[in-house]
Amino acid sequence: MILTARYVIPVATPHIENGAVLVRDDTIVEIGDYEHLRAAHPDEPVRDFGLAALLPGFIDLHTHLEYSSMRGLVDDLPYSRWKLQVMEREKHLSQTDWEDAAMLGALESLRSGITCVADITATGASARAAHASGLRATIYREAATMDRTKVDSVMLQADEDIRSWREIADPSRVQVGIAPHAAYSCHPELFKKIAEYAMDGTPVSIHLAGSKEEYEFVKYGSSMLAVDYRAAVPESPSVWLPTGVSPVRYVLQWGLFKVPNLLAVHVTQVDDSDIEVLASHDVSIAYCPRCNAKLGMGIAPLYKFIQSDLIVGIGTDSPASNNVIDMFDEMRIGLLLQRAILGEEHWLGARRFVKMATLDGARALGIDDRVGSLEPGKQADIVAIDLSHSHQVPTHYPYSTVVHTANQENVLLTMIGGEVAYEQGTWAALDQERIYARAEEMRVKLRS
Numbered sequence: 001m002i003l004t005a006r007y008v009i010p011v012a013t014p015h016i017e018n019g020a021v022l023v024r025d026d027t028i029v030e031i032g033d034y035e036h037l038r039a040a041h042p043d044e045p046v047r048d049f050g051l052a053a054l055l056p057g058f059i060d061l062h063t064h065l066e067y068s069s070m071r072g073l074v075d076d077l078p079y080s081r082w083k084l085q086v087m088e089r090e091k092h093l094s095q096t097d098w099e100d101a102a103m104l105g106a107l108e109s110l111r112s113g114i115t116c117v118a119d120i121t122a123t124g125a126s127a128r129a130a131h132a133s134g135l136r137a138t139i140y141r142e143a144a145t146m147d148r149t150k151v152d153s154v155m156l157q158a159d160e161d162i163r164s165w166r167e168i169a170d171p172s173r174v175q176v177g178i179a180p181h182a183a184y185s186c187h188p189e190l191f192k193k194i195a196e197y198a199m200d201g202t203p204v205s206i207h208l209a210g211s212k213e214e215y216e217f218v219k220y221g222s223s224m225l226a227v228d229y230r231a232a233v234p235e236s237p238s239v240w241l242p243t244g245v246s247p248v249r250y251v252l253q254w255g256l257f258k259v260p261n262l263l264a265v266h267v268t269q270v271d272d273s274d275i276e277v278l279a280s281h282d283v284s285i286a287y288c289p290r291c292n293a294k295l296g297m298g299i300a301p302l303y304k305f306i307q308s309d310l311i312v313g314i315g316t317d318s319p320a321s322n323n324v325i326d327m328f329d330e331m332r333i334g335l336l337l338q339r340a341i342l343g344e345e346h347w348l349g350a351r352r353f354v355k356m357a358t359l360d361g362a363r364a365l366g367i368d369d370r371v372g373s374l375e376p377g378k379q380a381d382i383v384a385i386d387l388s389h390s391h392q393v394p395t396h397y398p399y400s401t402v403v404h405t406a407n408q409e410n411v412l413l414t415m416i417g418g419e420v421a422y423e424q425g426t427w428a429a430l431d432q433e434r435i436y437a438r439a440e441e442m443r444v445k446l447r448s
């Protein structure tokens, strides 16, 4: 099939006006000028999206699909208080609830043109949701304990889950890794064990240097996380001594940065020497601008990451923290925040953000040989974005139009591996009515 639109944005190469992509089975075969492709393949069926853009599918580099039923539940609190509230409300949810919430997240991701998620889960719900919905995914099994005596059993359980989740999902679409939750919730011994466990290339992700409270807890032994969080988690050590170092340097001590495939999430509280540590260990970064702003966590120094050649993609961090899984919003707000604080210096353009939301996300996950750009031989993970509405025309420069005017409502088609997963209000494998009804049931439970 030939897909055509006013703009084709391959990402790795300049955009093509009146471009086209030839897809056969699950693969992109050819890309170029529409007239040329049409003449070369006269018998091929054509899908013309008109005034629209064809892009590689978005890669949501950090999310928790299973938190989708908590959309808007804890909305006006800073990070630590938000975290404690979410932990309290989690107790109301059953395994079935987590699974249906993850389905809601998968449904919205596809609606937003996301074809791949990097998801941290304690329940495995997102592995099932990815499998059911057709999403490509890297699923990280969350591990956490501050109790030294529990580290071995936490690792055993994590390993068991990772093995069983690998059975659920198609390995060509879903890879499973491990996620030590954060510097304030993991014993050093757990970091060491996870480092050993993942030396074989198992993907690892960690929430790192995300908030001022985390920074102050690790370095000075103070902040709400030192008092209220530890009170809420019974296994926490009764004494926490200041370490005198930043979260990045603290985690560095326990060997986690030695693993070959590490994704650090948030990374708002870092100085130049922390960035040097991250760069020298090839750590990739998930930039989550909207969640970070909404919870008062700070603004990641994106231009410094880029200057240091760190690979940076974009994450939404789930509706529990930012309310909407929308990569357009994420690109737009991410760009605006950087320009607002930097002014003319270190100016970042819209094209850079489209690349971060696609190809750089794939590079961060080590799957850019298969996805992330529109290139012959790559998997046909393609989205069509409508650019024909009153808030979009005329379209002088497609990257600007996509970043500054589009939103999830403009997604016409989401294709993964050549299969249509979402098209104009219809999901190929998900039952929208059932999922919305379950979301309503969870709303009642969560507020009880």
Ligand SMILES: [Zn+2]
Residues within 6 Å of the ligand: 062, 063, 064, 120, 207, 265, 317
């Ligand atoms: Zn997160």
